Amino acid sequence: MRYISTRGSAPVLDFAGVLLAGLAEDGGLYLPETWPGFSPGEWRAMRGLPYPELAARVMAPFIGDAVPPDTLRSITTAAYAGFNHPATVPLVQLDRGLFAMELFHGPTLAFKDMAMQVLGRLFDHVLTARDARVAIVGATSGDTGSAAIEACAGRARVDIAILHPHGRTSDVQRRQMTTVTAPNIRNIAIEGTFDDCQDIVKSLFADAPFRREMHLSAVNSINWARITAQIPYYVAAALALGAPDREVAFAVPTGNFGNVLAAWVARRMGLPVARLIVGSNHNDILARFLTANDMSVRPVLPSLSPSMDIQVSSNFERLLFEALGRDGAATAAVMAGFRATGRMAVPDAAWRGLGGVFTGFALDDAATTAEIARLYRETGYLADPHSAIGIAAARAARPDPAIPVIAMATAHPAKFPEAMRAATGQDCPLPPRLADLFDRAEHFDVLPNDPAAVAGALRALVGRNRAG
Ligand SMILES: *Cc1c(COP(=O)(O)O)cnc(C)c1O
Numbered sequence: 001m002r003y004i005s006t007r008g009s010a011p012v013l014d015f016a017g018v019l020l021a022g023l024a025e026d027g028g029l030y031l032p033e034t035w036p037g038f039s040p041g042e043w044r045a046m047r048g049l050p051y052p053e054l055a056a057r058v059m060a061p062f063i064g065d066a067v068p069p070d071t072l073r074s075i076t077t078a079a080y081a082g083f084n085h086p087a088t089v090p091l092v093q094l095d096r097g098l099f100a101m102e103l104f105h106g107p108t109l110a111f112k113d114m115a116m117q118v119l120g121r122l123f124d125h126v127l128t129a130r131d132a133r134v135a136i137v138g139a140t141s142g143d144t145g146s147a148a149i150e151a152c153a154g155r156a157r158v159d160i161a162i163l164h165p166h167g168r169t170s171d172v173q174r175r176q177m178t179t180v181t182a183p184n185i186r187n188i189a190i191e192g193t194f195d196d197c198q199d200i201v202k203s204l205f206a207d208a209p210f211r212r213e214m215h216l217s218a219v220n221s222i223n224w225a226r227i228t229a230q231i232p233y234y235v236a237a238a239l240a241l242g243a244p245d246r247e248v249a250f251a252v253p254t255g256n257f258g259n260v261l262a263a264w265v266a267r268r269m270g271l272p273v274a275r276l277i278v279g280s281n282h283n284d285i286l287a288r289f290l291t292a293n294d295m296s297v298r299p300v301l302p303s304l305s306p307s308m309d310i311q312v313s314s315n316f317e318r319l320l321f322e323a324l325g326r327d328g329a330a331t332a333a334v335m336a337g338f339r340a341t342g343r344m345a346v347p348d349a350a351w352r353g354l355g356g357v358f359t360g361f362a363l364d365d366a367a368t369t370a371e372i373a374r375l376y377r378e379t380g381y382l383a384d385p386h387s388a389i390g391i392a393a394a395r396a397a398r399p400d401p402a403i404p405v406i407a408m409a410t411a412h413p414a415k416f417p418e419a420m421r422a423a424t425g426q427d428c429p430l431p432p433r434l435a436d437l438f439d440r441a442e443h444f445d446v447l448p449n450d451p452a453a454v455a456g457a458l459r460a461l462v463g464r465n466r467a468g
Pocket of ligand 1: 110111112143144221253254255256257258259260307308386410411
């Protein structure tokens with residue numbers, strides 16, 4: 001499989017190249033040159049497969065010969081062996097024709113584990129084949145950093161440094177990063193905000209000699225390999241509810257648009273998906289776009305669902321490229337205009353085309369709390385604030401009562417104890433294997449808000465591990 005950039009002027013790469021590159025050299029995002037698909041008979045043959053086996057089958061056409069099929073199957077098997085549920089991604093019925101698919105049974109209790117656990121192992125495979133190493137550096141305010149650390153801990157060819165703003169993360173989220181011990185991990189608390197952390201990461205990547213010396217790489221959600229690993233659970237849910245012989249719809253709580261883009265890809269591959277409902281909190285740029293073609297940036301306001309506190313959804317560019325007929329120059333021009341003006345000018349015909357598939361939905365914090373309370377009262381189900389937005393979106397915007405709708409449940413409620421207690425009066429205990437999280441020792445270094453200090457720490461980590 002060959003990959004091209006959404007902006008049309010970066011080198012064509014294979015899957016391994018895309019995995020290591022992340023962003024394309026022209027500033028665009030990589031996408032497959034052609035979309036693979038499965039026939040109805042091929043979908044039917046996947047019904048009832050164990051999840052890791054299904055995942056390997058669905059991912060295989062995107063990976064091509066970068067990873068042999070047997071190796072891919074061992075990678076997905078190992079990736080999901082650490083999940084805390086025998087079904088990996090259990091489907092829970094909440095109402096007539098309304099389901100939640102739980103994507104949060106991995107080691108960090110959020111859906112980022114679904115892709116990250118596969119990604120860490122893909123890195124190992126591809127780097128071993130090339131006899132190379134990488135240093136991953138990233139900034140996090142929440143789920144991505146802990147999922148990346150869990151996925152990379154102890155990997156032979158990867159060093160990883162994750163920056164978080166000192167004293168400004170939730171205790172659960174920080175401890176999920178800082179209590180992991182392995183010689184290839186470095187947690188760095190920056191004396192600054194999350195934006196300061198991101199600026200430091202950007203300046204390290206902008207320093208070309210340093211980037212080459214360190215073999216810097218990223219695992220943020222623009223990495224195509226992450227999208228690939230998020231397609232299979234849409235297939236699993238649809239097949240369980242009757243596809244390919246029955247249509248389904250999905251509702252997805254959305255931030256960077258990676259998760260719902262994976263659902264769109266599953267549809268593009270021939271899965272009968274009648275509608276994709278995009279859920280947002282009060283940071284509602286996607287809902288405004290889908291209802292009124294108004295993609296205009298406003299300040300990000302904190303909410304009960306912090307992983308969706310985003311204004312510019314980086315993966316949207318992939319969908320834009322498709323909506324513009326895969327015209328890289330046109331995509332680059334729209335993105336340049338967006339950056340310059342804070343408003344994305346999407347031609348009306350392209351916007352109407354997207355409206356045939358996507359529905360936008362936004363819920364503020366008070367309504368999110370009310371939805372968590374209602375669900376608990378009526379069904380006993382405890383949905384975290386992100387998942388509750390997905391479930392509310394599924395109820396509000398389902399296309400047809402005859403079409404089952406599946407809401408993606410993206411985080412375990414125990415990650416958000418205050419919000420859950422406020423809505424339900426219930427304490428949500430951490431699952432058994434994380435029950436001692438608050439007794440474990442934390443490891444992190446506090447560094448000033450200065451790229452040179454972080455560069456020094458990274459050089460020390462990489463130097464020690466490359467020396468063996
Ligand atoms: C990352 C995240 C999201 C948003 O996913 P995107 O792929 O960025 O749209 C939603 N919920 C939770 C709990 C997350 O961690």
